[in-house]
Amino acid sequence: MSLQRSSRRRLLLQAGAAAAVQVVVRPARAQEAPALATLVAQFAGPQKVRAGRVKLEIAQMVDNGNVVPMRVTVESPMTSADHVSEIAVFNEKNPQRDVARFQLGPRAGKVDVATRIRLATSQQLVALARMNDGTVWSDSVDVIVITAACLETTTAS
Amino acid sequence: MAARTLIQFPATARRGEAIQVRVTIAHGMESGFRPGMDGKPIPRDILRRFTCRYNGETVFGAELSPAIAANPFLSFHLVADQSGTLEFEWQGDRGFAQVERRPLQVA
Numbered sequence: 001m002s003l004q005r006s007s008r009r010r011l012l013l014q015a016g017a018a019a020a021v022q023v024v025v026r027p028a029r030a031q032e033a034p035a036l037a038t039l040v041a042q043f044a045g046p047q048k049v050r051a052g053r054v055k056l057e058i059a060q061m062v063d064n065g066n067v068v069p070m071r072v073t074v075e076s077p078m079t080s081a082d083h084v085s086e087i088a089v090f091n092e093k094n095p096q097r098d099v100a101r102f103q104l105g106p107r108a109g110k111v112d113v114a115t116r117i118r119l120a121t122s123q124q125l126v127a128l129a130r131m132n133d134g135t136v137w138s139d140s141v142d143v144i145v146i147t148a149a150c151l152e153t154t155t156a157s
Numbered sequence: 158m159a160a161r162t163l164i165q166f167p168a169t170a171r172r173g174e175a176i177q178v179r180v181t182i183a184h185g186m187e188s189g190f191r192p193g194m195d196g197k198p199i200p201r202d203i204l205r206r207f208t209c210r211y212n213g214e215t216v217f218g219a220e221l222s223p224a225i226a227a228n229p230f231l232s233f234h235l236v237a238d239q240s241g242t243l244e245f246e247w248q249g250d251r252g253f254a255q256v257e258r259r260p261l262q263v264a
Contacts (some may be wrong), residue, residue, distance in 0.1 A: 004229075067226045094224050095190045101204035102233070103218035107211065113218075116226040118188070137160025 170237035188223035
């Protein structure tokens, strides 16, 4: 009993030490990557980013950051005169800000794109859509992540 | 050796219908941020680009990043206007390149 307890305590201590290392390492990485707002501004260029038309669907509470389903839909008739030409998804706190970019056109018929992503920690995600007339629309979601991606050590020998 | 892929879309489509296409490919998407057994980061090895062509014309493209989960899954739509071939292409680090082709029947 006491043996079990002490080994559990040791495990907890080790886990704590590992967490402390991550806390030390992460801000250094964060400094390398530009802020989320910078990338949003870069994508928009001279255009104003407007809220609406885009819908970013992702669970607000995520158990496992390694595989997080994500879906982006945009209200658009998708005709040659009025369609979405590009979608970008950015994150706030992964080691790098990019998540994905999608190129579309009138031949898509409708804008309903889905994939599965990784999230290193609880953070904000932003989806941006550029229309063929150049206007940029956006949606953002705050996600709470219980188990982080990217940081686990491999167990394979 | 080619990576395993799973490509799903309706066997037949009505002309003008926007069909859903779902693709998955077996790939580890090594992010480059994960420490290995020696404590050093494992070098990045990801798929960077996906393209779907419909009778030769690009209808959907995606640029992927280390933030995409292993075995990348993508779902998107395209308007079926004539029977033909759908071509799916993945490109990635270390010269990864794979192309899959599937026939699409439009009634």
